[in-house]
Amino acid sequence: MLLNLFVFIVALQHLLIMWLEMTVPSPRAARAFNISPDKLQQKEIKTLFVNQGLYNGFLAAGLLWSLFAPADLARPLQAFFLGCVITAAIFGAATANKKILWIQGGPAMAAFLVWLFS
Template identity: 55%
Template sequence: MRILALILVLLVAAEHFFIMYLEMFKIPGPQAARIFGLPQEFMQQKHVQKMFSNQGLYNGFLAVGLIWAQFAAPENARFGALALFLGFVIAAALWGAKTANKGILFRQGLPAVLAMLAVAGAY
């Protein structure tokens, strides 16, 4: 079960590193516009680019937190650290689904919930 938990945690972290990359470095751009379902004209606005960049930084923090929890947290704190950062991802997915796009719940929330279940079973 720990191997499954490890794989799922790394997938969630990789997804958030990718989101960080898109939000911080690919806006404005056609790939980000397509993925986020937003018009290029909207993403050309400087204040929109700043907001996305800020969001990207937070997504990077989530990814780094998951990597730290998985590989650097003390063994006796690993479950708590993983649960904390996965909980942050789940909370962000719930909020994003409510305020931005319901698809976030499945694209970001579901992998984090599956990782949380695997972590709970492994520790």
């Protein structure tokens, strides 16, 4: 039960990230990603954000799928998708903003630890 709660929280977080990235330009997205509203108006930036949002939506979909999958499939799905989130957070921290490791990766790492010990 605790594992499912953690996985659900990570999935919700990625749905929120998807929404922020796919609804640009918005003042909320500008604040969340520390980008000027003028820069968010650029077509290339909008395209990149929408693409990133789609990937975050896929991560959320996989995590939600794991909550409804049979038990023998749920655990591998959770490990895979949590691993993807953690990997993306590490890469994002290394290439874009160090806060990503804790904001995006922190909940996924906590969920993975619960997965590991459950």
